[in-house]
Every structure is written in structure tokens, then in C-alpha cells.
Amino acid sequence: MSAPTMLAWTAVCPLDRLDPDRGVAALVDGVQVALFRTGGELYAVDNLDPVGGAQVMSRGIVGSRGGLPTLASPLHKQVYDLTTGRCLDLPGVALRRHEVRCRDGLVEVRLRQEE
């Protein structure tokens, strides 16, 4: 895993705009990011489906597999581990993750370089 980039944090929306387990897309420095709030945690990954090639991951179903928080692609249902971005169904496929935090009621995102 490469070191975090030098990019700044970008405030994206108020925390209460994120419904539990239903994603939203955000545009951060020109990159489409999918944001999720599940199990009391925030997650940010690329909105780009690495298999289907469309910007749709924010529309996937959030859930769990064996205790890991997961996200299923809405195109063809490959399931990803939200904590690592790794695809649990296809070896070698992963979602790029981004950093996300909540400050003063606002959700902030910081892009990462390629993982």
C-alpha cells in the first residue's frame, strides 16, 4: 500500500445526509467517490465499478459477509470488503479506498493514490 497523498480533506455533506446502508456519490477533486455509513462507521471507495466499468458503486447494497462490512456491485453483484476494498468473489480485483472522517457534523473525504 502506498503512502497517503498530500491532498487536503474535502467537506462533502452533513453526516445526517448519509442514510445508514444507502450510499451516495460525491465528486471530490474530479474523482467520483462512493460514500457509505454502515455499522456506525464511514467508508469511501471509488464509485467506479472495476469490473463493469461504470460509475455506479454508490448504488450497491451494503451488508456483511462473515463479519466483514461489504458492498455489492449493482451491475453484476460482485461483493467487496469495505474495510480493504478487496473483491471477495474475484481474486485480484479491488476497489480503491479513500480516507473519510466526520468533523463537526460534516463528512470529509481525502483522496488516495492508487493502492
Next chain:
Amino acid sequence: MSGRLVVVGNGMVGQRFVEALRARDQERRWQVTVLGEERRPAYDRVRLSAFFDGVSAEELNLHTPDDGVELRLGEPALAVDRARRVVVTASGEHPYDALVLATGSSAFVPPIGGADLPGVFVYRTLDDLAAIRAHAEGRRTGAVIGGGLLGLEAANALRLLGLDTSVVEFAPRLMPVQVDEAGGAMLRRYVEELGVTTYLGVATSALRPGPDGTVGALELSDGRTVEADLVVVAAGIRPRDELARAAGLPLGPRGGVLVDAGCRTADERIWAVGECAAVEGTCHGLVAPGYATAEVVADRLLGGAATFPGADTATKLKLLGVDVASFGDAHGATPGCLDVTFTDPATRAYAKLVLSDDARTLLGGVLVGDASAYPTLRASVGGPLPAPPLALLAPAGGAGAGAGALPAAAQVCSCNAVTRADLDAAIAGGAADVPALKACTRAGTSCGSCVPMLKQLLDAAGVRQSTALCEHFDAGRQELFDIVRVRGIRTFSQLIAEHGRGRGCDICKPVVASILASLGTGHVLDGEQASLQDTNDHFLANLQRDGSYSVVPRIPGGEITPEKLIVIGEVARDFRLYTKITGGQRIDLFGARVEQLPQIWRRLVDAGFESGHAYGKALRTVKSCVGETWCRYGVQDSVGLAVALELRYRGLRAPHKLKSAVSGCARECAEARSKDFGIIATETGWNLYVGGNGGFRPRHADLFATDLSTEALIQLIDRFLIYYIRTADRLQRTAAWIEAMDGGLDHLRSVLVDDSLGLCAELDAAMARHVAGYSDEWRDVLEDPERLRRFTSFVNAPDVPDPSISFAVERGQPVPARGAPPGADGRRQPVALGLPEVRR
């Protein structure tokens, strides 16, 4: 042996023989010619009467083309020249190295005066049935001579053709071969309640013509006269042995081509199979022993030494809606045998078991009214009783005793001679469900009565057919539906906390979303429900490969005004949408971005459109032909009915999508039989078909009910849909749902028509609630700012269109612009338009 093989006869057994031989003859040692007398290839004569239920000749067809077999139809064999080894037909000679006679039998017409009058028929071929139907037109009364199995089938057919029907039987009871006196009495009660008059213990002495010269009445030996404008003679069958007789081959003592246990005649090159064969002197008139002879000869011709295993004369059938079964020594002919009988006038069930003198071995039995114990009992014949006799006979007792108690040699599927040992071997070899067992053993593929036993054997072998939905719920969909419904659960979190584990997934969340929606728990995008919705329901539109959506407004019945067509055209033009006519007679608008969906729908809703639910596992369309309004052939208003049905069931969410169609006449231009529920107009009402679909495994719908009034039709569809929604598995379409049901279509009919489970009032009420509670999902979105808020491209830039969606033009319309092909890492590069390059 090898060379030229001629098969005379293309009936069920002849066909089975050819298939059995071809399956084994890998080296193509035999070059096969089949001569058929009828002009149609082999068809399912056991289901002949289904012809009157609207089943077509094509559906009864058993023949599959085989390039290694020359099938010559309409070419009966006239003679066999054994010296020159040729079969002679009207068009020439067919030389043989081996000859198989599969000529079947013909109906026996007793020598009574008037039997040759017009209007007197036998009940043997599809042509006979077509002639009966034609003659019945406009006539009032009918009679059947013979109260056996075939006679009662014919009586039912006459009844269905609208004739006042009588049955005349020489023996003192109906079905004298299969049932005993008490069983016959019970059967007679059932039959007479259906309006069929029975004359028992009396012969027909003559047939008299009516004023028009066709048959008009029967004279009975006791002097009575029975009025009949149409007569069917079903007094038994006789083997077709005339070819063999003329060729000088020995015959059985009561006719039939005499063959040994290897099914060979006295001529070592000639064999006989099926009803024309007198195996060691005895002819068998049922299909199962016929199939056994076919297998024997196929084996012998390839050098095997198979012998006829003996006939299983067990029979189970539904006659005039009554289950009748008989098996083994049904009449107690074994010396010293004991009878155990059970008569229940309340449920009108009669059962008798015949036991050996020590009461330990089951020898045979008779069941009338309730034959649910038949599969287990029949398979237990000759072996120890699987349970105490009363436990076996009490209603559903046989099923309770279970196939797990059967010995290894017991034949579970008598149609295809599959024993328990065969099935256990298949299970040990990895067959883990009923379809797998069917595929590798053929068990359950003919009459299907043993399917419940296949399940029991899987259970007995410890194969758990898990119904768990996913890792989060041990319950299956049906059970979850009941839990949610009965306990009044309204959220996924409550359901998973109380009845599951973890956080859910892309399998259980949409299932629960669908269950909640079916039960009418508010808008699908409200609160927590919004997080459960599957790909298309997520934004109430159909997600396409590039991340854009398609929009389908409802066009009930495919009927649309010019004004509305113009609105669709204008919306498509203004939003630059690709338009395509769908198979369901509506218009699909492609290429909409998320944030455009509310704007598009605003225009559509203002023009009077509503959601077409193309995105949901829900009722899609009710397609129609133009019907009697315009069509020269239409007999009912198919468009009007289709519109009414589509408006009634719109918004109904289900385990899978639901499609329907209504045809205004039998020409079936709406393709209703490829739908989950299809309706075809008749002169007097509607025929309802259920369980059809197109798709990966196309299937024609089965006839469910006939000549229904519109009210009766709608009530039946209401029940069908709600019962399906409540009990089907996840993503199980109606066809698979019915196939998986114990008892199949008959069971479904008993639940929905006869209310055998006492559910109908509840099903009716559930549909009434749906109809009253319907509200257009898209209008409800437009009227609620909280719901509208979800339709944004980016949470921090709601007005910026998704830059990855762009279009090219193909045949004058926008289509997704294909980006660069996926790179080595499998990623496709998005095409960014007017925005800074993202990678740095």
C-alpha cells in the same frame, strides 16, 4: 447382430423402443426404419383426454427427430414375408435383418347391432377424439359402453363436451378390473354426483338410429332404453396381431404375438413389444410393462440377455376428479390373504389393503377418493409393511410413513422401472435435489406421482435441501413472508435482529424489500426500506451498462392515445433519449441520468402516465391482441380485459417479475401461453393458463380453468397471484413454483378452486387490500421533497451531470459511447467530458 432393423408401429412403446436402442447403440450397428400407420408421430396416449382440455397434439408429441432413424408415417405394414425377410407396404418393400412388431392394440367393438351407425366411436387415437368433438357439436346426450378405466375417461370427455352422459357397464361395478365392490360403490357415488348416470350389471343389446340416421339410443338387455346422440365404445382392447397371424407366427391363447421372456417370437429375427405382444402368453394393456418389453428387446438386439421382469399392473389415476388407485393383488386372489379396509363417509375415502396370511407382507390394495398413500404402498408390495396398516390408510398416512422405510429393491418409479437402490446410488453419486435425481435416473419424469418420494429419499439419505436464504437467515422466503406477515414486522432491522444475524446482503435485503412491498408497508424509498432496494428499485428505473437508466411508463394492455404517444416522443426528444418498443407492448426510454429521472417523470405524470414497474420484481405488462373490437376473428374484448387486469395488478410486487397477456381468440396472437398467467377467449368466456414464461428456459403455460366468466377469472387470478407471492422462493417464477409444488397443478387447483386449505377468503382479502392501496410510486416521489432528494448525481454537486456518461449516435439515436477497452487490470477508462483529468 447388426444390419437393417424395421419397427412396425410408432406408438408410445415403439417410440420408447427406438429411443432405448439408439441410446445404447453407440456404434450404430442398426440402421432403423419405423413404419407408422397414423399420420402423426408417437404421442402420449396415456394423456389422450388432455386433448379435450385444450392440450394440442404437438404438446402430446413424444417423438424427437433422430437422423439415425427413418420414420415413415402413414405407411402401414401390409404383410411380412419371412422367407425373403421383407415388410411389404403400399409403397414398396423394406428388407430387414431384424423386425420388431410394435403394432399395439385396437379398440374392441362387441358384435351388437348398430355398432356401425354414424355417431358411434372408439376412444383410441387423436383422430377419434377429434371426430367425437366434431360430432358432439349441437348434440345433447352421450353414452359410453364400458365402465372401466378408459370408459370413465371417455365419460368425462363427453361431460366436458356438454353432453348428458350415461355409462353402461356389464359388470356389477365400475372399474371392475381395478377396484373391489366397496371401492366401486364409492366411485359410483362420486361419478353420479357429477351428473353421469350409471347402468351397472347390464349389457347393451343394440344401438338404434335417431331420426337423422345417426345413433339415437341404446337398448339394454333388461329392456330399458338410454337416449344417446353419440356413443363411445370402450369395452376393452384387442392386440393388433393380424400381421403376425398372416405371417404364420404363433399367437397367445387370447391373441397377441406369442413371445418368450426375451420378447422374441418363434422366428428368431422377429420380436414384439408393447400391447401386441403376448409375453409368455399374456398381453399387458398398460404402458409400464410395454416400456419394459421395449427395454428388453433393445438390450437383446445389442447382444444382451435381458428378460421381461413381470408386469406391474398398479394404476393410479384421477377419473372425473376422483383419485383411484389399485396395485398388486387388489382383489385378494392369494390363498389365505387378509383384507384391511377403511371407509370414511365423511371424506368419502375408501381404502383396502390385502395382506399375506401372517399380516406381514403387503400383497396389494385399492384406494378411492384419497390416493396419497399410493406411492409408498405400491413400492411396498411384496415386502414388509412400512407401518401399521391403519397408519398407512388414515388420510396422508402413507406419506407420513415415508419412502425412507422402503427396501432397496422396491420400485419407486414404476413408469421408468427405477428402484430405491438406483436412487440411493444416484444420491450417493452426488444428486442433491429432485431435478438432479430426475436427470440421472429418469425417475419421476413420466407420470410424476413418485416425486414426493424422491424428496423423502433425499431426506432419508441425510441430504439437507437447505431452505436458508443466505448466511443471514436460516428461513427461506416463504417462511420469512409468514414471519413478517403474521408478526407484523415492518423493518428489516427488526427482522434480522429477531430472526437472523449480521447486517444482511444483496440476497436477503431485496427479498425482504419485496415482502414488505407486497404487504403494503409504504413507499419503497422511505426510511430504512430505501437501503434494501435492489439495483433497479434503488432509483425506480432500469440501470444500464453505462450507469444511465431507462424509463418505462405504463401503457395498460398496450393501448395508447395519439396524444400520449406524442408526449412520449416529446419527452424522448427533449431529454435526448433512445427509444425502443418493448416486447410487452410499451416504450422504453434509454439514456436518462439519475438527476433527470424526476424531470422526465414530472412530464410523464403530468400527461397522465404512471410507473410501469419495469424496474421491479412486480407485474410488468398485460399484453393483448386487438380482440373482437376490430379483428374479424376475435370473440371477446381482449384489450378491455388486458387493461382491466393491468390496472388491477399494477404495482404488485412478487418473488419475480410477472407477465400476462390476453388473446381474443384461439389464434392466440397475444402469446398468452408464454406468460405467468395468460388468458385466451372462448365463445363463452375465458380460459386461464398459468406457469408460462419466455426467457432462458421457455415454457408454455398449462391450462388451469376453462370457460370462466370475467368475475370468476379475476377471482382465480387474484388467488393465484397472492398464493404465489406468499409461497414462492426467491426469484422463482410461477413455472418453477408450480413444478416444485407437491401435487403440481392439481394441488394448485385444489387450493385455489376447491379451497382445500381454507385460504381463499384470506387470499381474496389480500388482493382487495392491494388494489385499494395502490398508489403510483413515481407520483409519490414527485410529491415528496425527501424522496426527491435521493435523485441527485453527487451529494456535494447535485446539478453536475455524471461526466462518465456520454453518447454516440447510431441509426439516428443516442447510444452509450464505448470508452477505451478494459485495460490489463480489467478497468475501463471513463470518458470525462469538460472536467479536469482526474489522475495525477
